[in-house]
Amino acid sequence: MTTKTIMAGFGGQGVVLMGTLLAHGAMVEGKHTTFFPSYGAEMRGGTANCSVVVSDREIASPIVNQPDCVVAMNIASLNKFESRVRPGGIIFVNSSLIDRRVERDDVTEIRVPANEVAESLGDVRAANMVMLGGIVKKTGVVNLETLGESLEKVLSERAMGLIDLDRQALKRGFEEVA
Amino acid sequence: MPEDRVLMKGNEAIGEAAIRAGCTFYAGYPITPQNELTEYMSYHMPKAGRAFVQAESEVAAINMVYGAAATGARAMTSSSGPGISLKQEGVSYMCGAELPCFYANIVRGGPGLGNIAPAQSDYFQATRGGGHGDYRVIVLAPSTVQELFDITMLGFELADKYRNPAMILGDGILGQMREPIVLREPVEYDPGTKGAWSLGNSAGREKHMITSVRLAPGTLEKHNMKLFRKYKEIAEKEQRYELTAVDDAEVIIIAYGTSARVAKSAVAAARESGDIRLGIIRLITLWPYPADIIREYADKGARFLVVEMSLGQMYEDALLSVAGKTDVSLLAHTGGGLPAEEEIIETAKKVRASDGPVEVFPEAAE
Known part of the structure; x- marks a missing residue:
């Protein structure tokens, strides 16, 4: 079983943290995993994205062309990656910021109001964790509890004060998705 | 599950391995896709009491490595294709002067400024010496972040053992990706017999000379044959594969x-x-x-x-x-x-x- 995910948003939405946390959780659960960021000539205000592969076998390339899952934190990301998901795959849509629906009918759309849920917890910056909670609920790639523990290893020192909020956000996102 | 695994970026794994291999001197100059390595060293080398220099150019960086290696330091630099091209003159001098060093080329697309995507197009540059003169460098080719780590530690050992530069030929994927790895125990750097040829602390001993210039007729040919004998030994003993x-x-x-x-x-x-x-x-x-x-x-x-x-x-x-x-x-x-x-x-x-x-x-x- 191999799950390839592309996560995308605008700079500052915590896409890299979301991907790193997922990869860390997969590692803790003894799976093979790779994390690969978009790097180099990125534009301010443009999309940031990363690819995470989780597998029970060795991973060939960390670069993902046809993902099983796409996570779109903003409209530009949905526009860019909607066509790339494999037929039968899943697109996670941050419905707080994306009005339109997924146009393809051969994929599953999961809408998560990530910003609104994070705001209700007191800090919109946790929208990435809300989304990640929803992702692991739907895909089962990694356990929610593992992610909560991995936060201790993945968060930077200056973000450690947000760890309880992040854990709550993961849980709320998990509950948000059926 | 082995809980001692960490999730590490390839470039950072090279840096951590270098520090654990006892690297005492790093000089570098930024270029994508290897920047996280220079950044890692800028933060962690001073914390470990070692020397870090962001040089004014690639040429300066490799010549600082020459100087540090001449005093017996475990010296290192890193770059990507275009920067490694600039460093070839210094690498050639180090081979001529029989100075060990370790360096990483996190290869990007070429020729010219090319792009920053992963590539293996610096193969000739790496395996044919790259610079001028009749020389070889040991070229190591990891394929995982774990191997980047392990091979960096090995590379310093091989460089010292043969008094010759050794390098990693990586690429943008290996440098940029994160993968779980197990960190090896640090080694205590022992300069060993380097005192027999290195510079510094010269009171009360014969003078040492580190040079790649051999102008007297016949001397360079003899020296090159000595190097050649060394390269033959490396070629016989160090072929590695899986x-x-x-x-x-x-x-x-x-x-x-x-x-x-x-x-x-x-x-x-x-x-x-x-x-x-x-x-x-x-x-x-x-x-x-x-x-x-x-x-x-x-x-x-x-x-x-x-x-x-x-x-x-x-x-x-x-x-x-x-x-x-x-x-x-x-x-x-x-x-x-x-x-x-x-x-x-x-x-x-x-x-x-x-x-x-x-x-x-x-x-x-x-």
């Missing part, structure tokens, strides 16, 4: 680094589907080239397929190794292009169906 599923293979792939990662998956997938029995010789040293093992399988009549992210550079070494005894085919990408598993399997099937070698390249611009 074999997977080669013994009953219809086609044996020869690949290294990122290409080998994809090729290994292709081997597993093709065996699972029953499409074709593939095997792989994954090269870990590029110089010395693991010619002996390739020759051994060539003698048995094996058919080879080189998969590389350059236009037939490593292919030439494979051809030299088989020396006409069997055929070698090629699947090449360039300029940031990556081979895909299915493409490798399809090419291997073409090789099986063909009487002679097959060459597969990407499309050209008009």
